[in-house]
Amino acid sequence: MELIFLGTGDEHGVPRIGCECAVCRNVLSPGSRNYRTGPAAVLRYGPSYGQRLVLLDVPPELRLQVTNQHLGPFDALLLTHTHDAHFLGLGPLLTAQRETGRPLPVHAPPQVLDDARERLAYLWNDKTYRRILQPEPMGTTADLWGLSVQALRVDHGLGGTAYGYVLSYDDTRLGYVSDMLRATPEVRRALSGLDVLVLGASHYYEGIEMWKRSVMDVMTAVELIRELSPRRAFLTHLSHTVDYDEVAERLPASTMLAYDGLVVEVPT
Numbered sequence: 001m002e003l004i005f006l007g008t009g010d011e012h013g014v015p016r017i018g019c020e021c022a023v024c025r026n027v028l029s030p031g032s033r034n035y036r037t038g039p040a041a042v043l044r045y046g047p048s049y050g051q052r053l054v055l056l057d058v059p060p061e062l063r064l065q066v067t068n069q070h071l072g073p074f075d076a077l078l079l080t081h082t083h084d085a086h087f088l089g090l091g092p093l094l095t096a097q098r099e100t101g102r103p104l105p106v107h108a109p110p111q112v113l114d115d116a117r118e119r120l121a122y123l124w125n126d127k128t129y130r131r132i133l134q135p136e137p138m139g140t141t142a143d144l145w146g147l148s149v150q151a152l153r154v155d156h157g158l159g160g161t162a163y164g165y166v167l168s169y170d171d172t173r174l175g176y177v178s179d180m181l182r183a184t185p186e187v188r189r190a191l192s193g194l195d196v197l198v199l200g201a202s203h204y205y206e207g208i209e210m211w212k213r214s215v216m217d218v219m220t221a222v223e224l225i226r227e228l229s230p231r232r233a234f235l236t237h238l239s240h241t242v243d244y245d246e247v248a249e250r251l252p253a254s255t256m257l258a259y260d261g262l263v264v265e266v267p268t
């Protein structure tokens, strides 16, 4: 199985529009890992069920992200929530799927699909998309060609509610939770002892009041990773306050900052 990080930025991306900070300016340096588009990933797995490509979220930059990686069309989409940076690429993706004649099952808990329909009603109302867009409301689990998917409701702080997913294929378990402020005991149980854990962290340390925040910071994420002890952990949803080289060297050995285009081999 392969986990491909399409985008690893927060909702503003890096560089931010109009920002002259050192990290935003650094994206132009050769080899910089600070250039970050909206948070999304792809899981590639098979072969007993054929090669499958499942997308996790659809940022506004989706077309550029997937064409850079020569990926698509896709077999399914899992949506974590409908904040712009995770979701506004749905229209362009459906157009691409329609051109290739491939339906797009969209799996998410019912509340997320209701929000999606309300926010992008034109897609649901367009008859040329009707055969392509296949909303699949999920309870707590779904099966995608041998990939078992468990939805986790997570506390997104000021951002409301989001979902994370635990994805199991054979005996390999991977967690993807990009937008969580605090982990409930239930979430901790579900994310404990995974092979790969992906957590979102917007800043290295965000010293503002908790009620103003929506995603955990790197320091909290590292503590949580220590407690949950996955084999390997990756941090995504990074803002322009996180300089890749500077923060990467402060992380424990099993934890790494993800970057746009990173491909992780996950043995199954």
Ligand SMILES: [Zn+2]
Residues within 6 Å of the ligand: 015, 016, 019, 020, 021, 022, 023, 024, 025, 240
């Ligand atoms: Zn900046």
Ligand SMILES: [Zn+2]
Residues within 6 Å of the ligand: 081, 083, 156, 159, 162, 179
């Ligand atoms: Zn969000």
